[in-house]
Amino acid sequence: MGRRATIDREELARLVARGMSVQELAAHFGVSESGVLQAKRAAGLAKPMLDHSAAVPWKLTRAHSQSGPATNLRNLSAAAQGKPPAAERLNTALRWARRLVEAGLDVGYDPAAGFVEVPAAPSGSHVAAVLAAAERGLEKS
Incomplete structure (x- = not known):
């Protein structure tokens, strides 16, 4: 089993500031797009998501x-x-x-x-x- 890839937060911040896409970041760091999104959230680089639960309080099919x-x-x-x-x-x-x-x-x-x-x-x-x-x-x- 291989070692999990790590994403350096400082490098991530620099690359995000340069405008790299999630796909490009994933290829650069050798991780999945989901991994990049998780790292961006953890580093405070992701836009906060809106919460629509009050407007759509039902569990929709x-x-x-x-x-x-x-x-x-x-x-x-x-x-x-x-x-x-x-x-x-x-x-x-x-x-x-x-x-x-x-x-x-x-x-x-x-x-x-x-x-x-x-x-x-x-x-x-x-x-x-x-x-x-x-x-x-x-x-x-």
Whole structure:
């Protein structure tokens, strides 16, 4: 069994600053792309990942993870976290959410059926809450 390849953090930082891709770094250090990503995270060189769990609180099946509602909720979540997506994606998500809220609707999720539009609960709408958070995030940027 061979010795695990190590990645020198200083050299990694220099090469990342020069703009080397993950693929190029993997070849340079003789490790997998996953190994490079782990080393970048450990060295504080990776961009922090966004957390969409509040916007998409369901365990989605693979078939539904890229659906319109899931994508729109993630895009609104990104805006709420100060990292809005491209303007056309953001506008699509905002229009979708505003249409639902104005109609008194919300979304529900069922692993078998996917996303469905449902009447908003008197206690509040999930989509309305995600939309409000996105609008607050957009005001700050």
